[in-house]
Amino acid sequence: MNTLFPIFVKIENLHTLVVGGGYVGLEKVTALLGNSPAARITLVAPEIRTEIEELTHRYPGLTLLREIYQPNHLTDKDLVIVGTNDKAVNRQVQQDCKSLKILVNVADTPDLCDFYLSSVVKKGDLKIAISTNGKSPTFAKRFREVLEEMLPDSLQETLDNLTAIRNKLKGDFQEKLERLNEITKVLK
Ligand SMILES: C[C@@]1(CC(=O)O)C2=NC(=C\c3[nH]c(c(CCC(=O)O)c3CC(=O)O)Cc3[nH]c(c(CC(=O)O)c3CCC(=O)O)/C=C3\N/C(=C\2)[C@@H](CCC(=O)O)[C@]3(C)CC(=O)O)/[C@H]1CCC(=O)O
Numbered sequence: 001m002n003t004l005f006p007i008f009v010k011i012e013n014l015h016t017l018v019v020g021g022g023y024v025g026l027e028k029v030t031a032l033l034g035n036s037p038a039a040r041i042t043l044v045a046p047e048i049r050t051e052i053e054e055l056t057h058r059y060p061g062l063t064l065l066r067e068i069y070q071p072n073h074l075t076d077k078d079l080v081i082v083g084t085n086d087k088a089v090n091r092q093v094q095q096d097c098k099s100l101k102i103l104v105n106v107a108d109t110p111d112l113c114d115f116y117l118s119s120v121v122k123k124g125d126l127k128i129a130i131s132t133n134g135k136s137p138t139f140a141k142r143f144r145e146v147l148e149e150m151l152p153d154s155l156q157e158t159l160d161n162l163t164a165i166r167n168k169l170k171g172d173f174q175e176k177l178e179r180l181n182e183i184t185k186v187l188k
């Protein structure tokens with residue numbers, strides 16, 4: 001059974017720390033900014049890939065610290081993603097987060113994660129997050145590609161129309177719900 005509980009986080013309201021500036025750091029920062037360009041992210045690592053540096057020109061919310069990780073980097077952070085090439089450092093960051101009750105993802109080490117990143121399908125306002133319960137990230141990626149291909153671009157228009165109807169509908173909650181269920185029957 002997949003017991004993971006999916007939530008959609010307003011990541012731009014939080015301050016996220018990413019520890020590690022290699023391929024993994026790049027992948028995670030890209031995933032965060034791809035969903036939320038205004039995300040506030042601090043990345044700490046003694047060596048930082050140039051692709052990450054380039055992102056700072058486009059995303060003012062991204063701050064880079066060329067330092068080794070210190071526990072004080074956790075001050076005022078809400079969420080942490082760690083992916084250095086030093087397993088002891090990853091473990092230390094995870095333990096420091098635990099003692100401060102900060103949610104932490106140790107990339108590629110499911111046992112140390114409080115949450116996993118998901119594969120994300122985006123079509124306008126529609127967003128679908130895919131989890132395989134850690135069984136196969138590659139399957140998650142492929143399934144994302146299938147869904148992206150399948151979903152029509154006109155979907156945004158449908159959502160916009162439904163919003164307009166939703167805002168216009170009068171009556172109590174129950175009446176509105178019945179009407180919206182009726183209108184959207186064709187989608188089944
Ligand atoms: C979805 C995605 C989101 C993201 O990272 O943004 C994501 N991994 C992605 C890609 C990917 N990761 C890996 C490969 C190489 C092929 C392979 O191993 O399959 C590829 C494929 C590729 O890159 O093409 C390596 C890998 N990943 C994990 C392990 C450890 C293990 O399984 O024990 C290892 C082995 C490391 C090693 O061998 O040392 C673990 C996790 N990876 C997760 C998420 C979480 C579970 C999500 C789920 O439930 O499916 C979880 C549990 C924790 C986490 O990291 O959050 C993103 C696709 C984004 C997209 O394109 O849509």
Ligand SMILES: NC(=O)c1ccc[n+]([C@@H]2O[C@H](COP(=O)([O-])OP(=O)(O)OC[C@H]3O[C@@H](n4cnc5c(N)ncnc54)[C@H](O)[C@@H]3O)[C@@H](O)[C@H]2O)c1
Pocket residue numbers: 019020021022023024025044045046047048049067068069083084085086089108
């Ligand atoms: N790259 C991948 O796609 C991938 C896939 C599976 C597993 N992994 C594993 O994930 C880990 C990270 O991979 P990578 O490709 O990003 O590595 P990398 O070598 O490209 O980058 C490692 C980063 O960690 C930083 N770092 C090291 N010690 C640190 C410390 N004390 N404080 C802060 N930062 C520190 C380095 O400065 C560097 O930025 C490796 O152990 C790798 O085996 C990577």
